[in-house]
Amino acid sequence: MGKSHEVSRRDFVKIMTGVAGTVIGAGITLPAVGYVLDPAIKSGGSGKEDWIDLGPLENYPIGEPTPFNFTRTQINGWEKTFSTNGLFVLRKSDTEVEVLSNVCTHLGCRVAWHEDKGEFICPCHDGVFDEDGNVISGPPPRPLDHLEFKVEDGNLFVLFKEG
Template identity: 55%
Template sequence: MSKSPNLNRREFVTLVSTVVGSVMTAIVGIPAIGYILSPSLRTKKTDAWIPLGKLENYPVNQPTLFTFTRSITTGWEKTVNSYGVFVVRKSDTEIEVLSNVCTHLSCRVNWNEEKQEYICPCHDGRFNIDGKVDSGPPPRPLDQYEYKIENGDLFIHLKES
């Protein structure tokens, strides 16, 4: 008996099983990728001016920590994120606002009055009063915030994406 050009029964069953199996795997498998990844790909967008109070409250040449919180909803839970910034007033009008997040691995730095440095407690990264790296592992200076002064009130621009 010569081989028929048509599919035989066994070939047909194999083909149908493969196609149906692939389709069903795809129906669950492809959405599953989006299901697992989607929250990770979602970018939260923050673009706000945060009031830091009267400029005159901040002493000259003395880094002063200002803390504030912002609440965000992640998934099913409302969480409150804490932020800390160091306000350094150079003169009556010139100031610098530095983030207290260490540029190495995101621990929070503290101002050490004696050594006149910001010191990170995690890996001993040190920054001078302007946020430049003095020593330790941090790869770049402390981040600075854009600021504005309106009627003697200080605002910083919080931007996250």
């Protein structure tokens, strides 16, 4: 029993080697994990939002969805990216306005307005929406997103949220 508390020289070296190895290993592994995850953490998902000026409301015809495209710049790492975003402005009457996102709620492709059919159709998986963005057929799980908007001095502004 008397010897059991003593650590032999060999065991001491073994333990110290293990400890040093663990410290060095953790010292490089933990920063490496942070390094790889960094862009995912920093971008932080959604949150950035901006009012987009769509010009005078009267420019948009009554009764039919009108597409509006705008470009936003973003800096990803060392590169400036230009992303084109689109939406549809639908004026039902002088006062009634709807703004629909053109992003399909299925898997994020862009829908197009088919005037002849009176439908929004997504080219990727044949998702079909009606004028108000409600799903008619296909895989989309929910209607097209309605964007928040305001009219100031006759100009239409849309709240665009990133991510």
